[in-house]
Amino acid sequence: MVTASRPLRADAARNREKLLAAAAELFAERGLDVPLEHIARRAEVSIGTLYKHFPTREDFTTAIFPERLAALDVIGAKALADSDPWHAFAGYLEDLYTLQAEDRGLNDVLARDLPNAPEVVSACHRGTSHVGTLITRAIEAGTLRADYTIADMATLTRAMAQVIRDSPSEWRRFLSIYVEGLRARTP
Amino acid sequence: MVTASRPLRADAARNREKLLAAAAELFAERGLDVPLEHIARRAEVSIGTLYKHFPTREDFTTAIFPERLAALDVIGAKALADSDPWHAFAGYLEDLYTLQAEDRGLNDVLARDLPNAPEVVSACHRGTSHVGTLITRAIEAGTLRADYTIADMATLTRAMAQVIRDSPSEWRRFLSIYVEGLRARTP
DNA sequence: GGCCAAGTCGAGGGCACCCTCGACTTATGC
DNA sequence: GCATAAGTCGAGGGTGCCCTCGACTTGGCC
Known part of the structure; x- marks a missing residue:
């Protein structure tokens, strides 16, 4: 039951996926406390973009x-x-x-x-x-x-x-x- | 077998003791990772003095x-x-x-x-x-x-x-x- | 092709901790 | 008392992480 928000723009959807993938990898490798900056870096996305998609660490989990x-x-x-x-x-x-x-x-x-x-x-x-x-x-x-x-x-x-x-x-x-x-x- | 260094001045000896006491308390209460600043504060001594007596955390332990x-x-x-x-x-x-x-x-x-x-x-x-x-x-x-x-x-x-x-x-x-x-x- | 909402970016401010260093204070021996 | 070595102080610079925000870029629609 996802709240019906307007669909993401193509680039945004792509970045979201890259962030999720990076976070999944890093959580598995290093645990829940990886710096968010590291996730952004691995996703090749800026820290600002990371916060746009996932305002809190918990949004990742x-x-x-x-x-x-x-x-x-x-x-x-x-x-x-x-x-x-x-x-x-x-x-x-x-x-x-x-x-x-x-x-x-x-x-x-x-x-x-x-x-x-x-x-x-x-x-x-x-x-x-x-x-x-x-x-x-x-x-x-x-x-x-x-x-x-x-x-x-x-x-x-x-x-x-x-x-x-x-x-x-x-x-x-x-x-x-x-x-x-x-x-x-x-x- | 303590290396024979000239004796501490009275105030210095006092501060050293206060620092040791504070560190002992805080280690027991909060573990080995207490911020050194907290130890200094509890000992009522400045952070500089703390470093004078115990240049590294390990010197405390x-x-x-x-x-x-x-x-x-x-x-x-x-x-x-x-x-x-x-x-x-x-x-x-x-x-x-x-x-x-x-x-x-x-x-x-x-x-x-x-x-x-x-x-x-x-x-x-x-x-x-x-x-x-x-x-x-x-x-x-x-x-x-x-x-x-x-x-x-x-x-x-x-x-x-x-x-x-x-x-x-x-x-x-x-x-x-x-x-x-x-x-x-x-x- | 041009508009503009949506998205991206990263500098920068905040915080907590680390540690240093030069200016000040004081205990002590004379 | 005084000189001075010994000690004290804390502002401030460094690091690593947090998060924000305003200026820039771009996808998607007409």
């Missing part, structure tokens, strides 16, 4: 991330379709952090509780609700510690963001230890 | 942290004296991160691999060697996963730094899950 976050729905659906609750839960975590590891910007989006655009927030909420279901199922199956909560997931996600940032090759090891710690103990 | 890091030796010794290898190891982690949680600056020191002063580095090395022993013992006792390494500790420490930063009240929960994941599985 709302333009870019809803699509990326759709990947969360994909892995969520995949996990929900898995009939083994533990495998579903653990597999979801693996998939989620794989996505994060591939995109520094996504990593940042998930790690911070930014005052994000509604679209981004709702994508995160969908993700959260998937996880909620996965957690409940795994607990009911008696495979996940009964006291695990969504809040713990948020903590984990921020911790993983950090781990991914400083050892992109070792995060799986860290995660697997943690996940092992999450198994319900059979006394 | 080398003056402040060796003492703090001595606490690492204390908890290390305590753990080494514990005859139960698993309890020693897990207890050390708990103690270590308690220290980190109490001091944002220490948290930063341990989280980054700063080009630190020799004194700071050597304190960290001593800490590392304690941990190394604790790990070896716990593995030999068959209670810690056999593949756990010091490098994993570094990753954990950085992750915990992050966890502590964003949920100072919940880090124990996170740690305990992780530690649980570290137990050797008895198949």
Whole structure:
């Protein structure tokens, strides 16, 4: 439901695309905090033009991330379709952090509780609700510690963001230890 | 072994102390990245004077942290004296991160691999060697996963730094899950 | 082909931090 | 007391980022 504004002039449309492409690249490479000047430079557009199209940094993220976050729905659906609750839960975590590891910007989006655009927030909420279901199922199956909560997931996600940032090759090891710690103990 | 320079004038000595005190406070409160101007302000001293006494930010950390890091030796010794290898190891982690949680600056020191002063580095090395022993013992006792390494500790420490930063009240929960994941599985 | 709204440009002002340096002040030894 | 080395001060220059705005350019329509 885009507000019906008059169509962009051809050159403006082109610049907008160049800016989006540049921002997407730089967010993925360097995270959400790249200087806007760098985005303008990579897009071969002046800083003034950048501000014309995207008055705030958040305008970039709302333009870019809803699509990326759709990947969360994909892995969520995949996990929900898995009939083994533990495998579903653990597999979801693996998939989620794989996505994060591939995109520094996504990593940042998930790690911070930014005052994000509604679209981004709702994508995160969908993700959260998937996880909620996965957690409940795994607990009911008696495979996940009964006291695990969504809040713990948020903590984990921020911790993983950090781990991914400083050892992109070792995060799986860290995660697997943690996940092992999450198994319900059979006394 | 301080290099024998002529003694400070009384006012200079006073200012030096005020600066150290201010820096210690602010590092603990806000981490290693506080603006030097803030330190000068809290010390009620001009920025020029600050630079006279501590030409670089690192001069502050080398003056402040060796003492703090001595606490690492204390908890290390305590753990080494514990005859139960698993309890020693897990207890050390708990103690270590308690220290980190109490001091944002220490948290930063341990989280980054700063080009630190020799004194700071050597304190960290001593800490590392304690941990190394604790790990070896716990593995030999068959209670810690056999593949756990010091490098994993570094990753954990950085992750915990992050966890502590964003949920100072919940880090124990996170740690305990992780530690649980570290137990050797008895198949 | 010419008009003009739409778009582009980049200099420049603001801010927060860094650090330096020359003019001023003062503790201290005589 | 006084001379002077030692210390203090803070304005100001540098950097990197933010964002604005008025002068210029251009696409698209008649």
